[in-house]
Amino acid sequence: MNRNDDLHEKFVEYGCNAKKWMRKCVLLLPEIERRRIWKKKGFGSIYEYAAKLAGMSRYTVNEALRVLKKVEDKPDLQKVIEEKGINCVKPVVTIATPETQEFWADKARTMSKSEAETYTREWRKQDGLPGKPEKVKIEIELNPEIAQQLEKLKGSGDWNNLMKEFLEMREKQLEQEKPEKVETQSRHIPAKIEKYVIKRSRETCEYPGCRKPYEILHHTRRFALYKEHDPDKIFALCKGHERLFHQGLVEDEHKAPGFWRIREVPDKKDPKFKIDLKVMRFRSGFT
Ligand SMILES: [Zn+2]
Incomplete structure (x- = not known):
């Protein structure tokens, strides 16, 4: 091991411990506030107490x-x-109840913060839809x-009919432009198919209700299993939604x-589950 590695290893170890101890401090705050220990020890407020003794910001104290x-x-x-810190549970904290906390704790433990945010958002939407x-x-x-021109076209008719007509025309046109699916050993999506999917999505995530710009083209039939690029089975997605797919x-x-x-929970019997695990493992090495 050279000297740089040595120094780096030390920093990682100390940093890890610093975070661990900070998490322990954070967990004590409610009790310290409840018993007003900061006052008994001569501090003006819990903020002063936490800042001077543990270097905690006002924001951290409030959030904690x-x-x-x-x-x-x-x-x-x-x-x-205790294990991962306050930030990890923030996305799930308002949706979890004493009855469902085990489920949400598992999500907070295994997902990144942004994955958990996307997941809870979809959950809320689904839950809050008692009928459209x-x-x-x-x-x-x-x-x-x-x-x-639009008013003229609509005439005395219904906006729904006119808009439906436009949508159907667009769909028909896209259908005509749609490239054939390609069977291949190469993971690389052929340019024609890529262009078509991006045009269809209008460069926006194709998950219903999402308006984020697309970031990734996703095979809903995993390439590793089917060795094909089918324009009907490839979707433009934002990162958050793509992650949900790969988590099954x-x-x-x-x-x-x-x-x-x-x-x-994911369907572990689905053959794509294994592929997705690999993808997630591969990625976690980078992010
Ligand atoms: Zn999205």
Whole structure:
């Protein structure tokens, strides 16, 4: 081992310990606040106490007290805080209940913060859909000429019919432009197919309701299993949603996006689960 490595190893070890001890400090805060220990020890506030004794910022103290209050009755989440810190449980803290805390603790433990955020967001959407509303109102900004032409086209008819007509036309056109699927040993998506998928997505994540720019093209039929690039089975996704797929947390992935649903746990019997594990392991080496 050369001297650089030695120095680096030391830093990693000390840093790791520093974080561990900071997590321990954080967990003591609610009790210190409850018993007003800071006052008894001559400090002006808990912030002064935490800053002078542990180098904690005001923000850290506030966040710790807020989050720890919410997990008072959730020992599994408390354990995750002890292991991984407060930040990891933030995405799940408002959705977990004493009955479901075990499930959410597992998610907070195994997912990164942004993965957990995406997952809880989808969960909420799914949960909060007791039936879709019949009609929704949207506001769009148009040039006056275009607005006028559209009004004319609609005439005395319904906006829904006109818009549906446009959508069907777009779909038909995309269908005509769609390249054939390619069977190959090469993982590289052929340029034609890539271009088509990006055009279809309009460079936006194709997960229903998501408006983030797309970052990754995802095979809903894993390439490793099928050795094909099928434009109907490749979707443009944002990173957050792509991660959910690779964690096996999207049900009916092989169907069209409208059918995708969030799962509680991955289906470990699905052959793609093994592939996804490999992908996740491979990636965790880099991120
Ligand atoms: Zn997305």
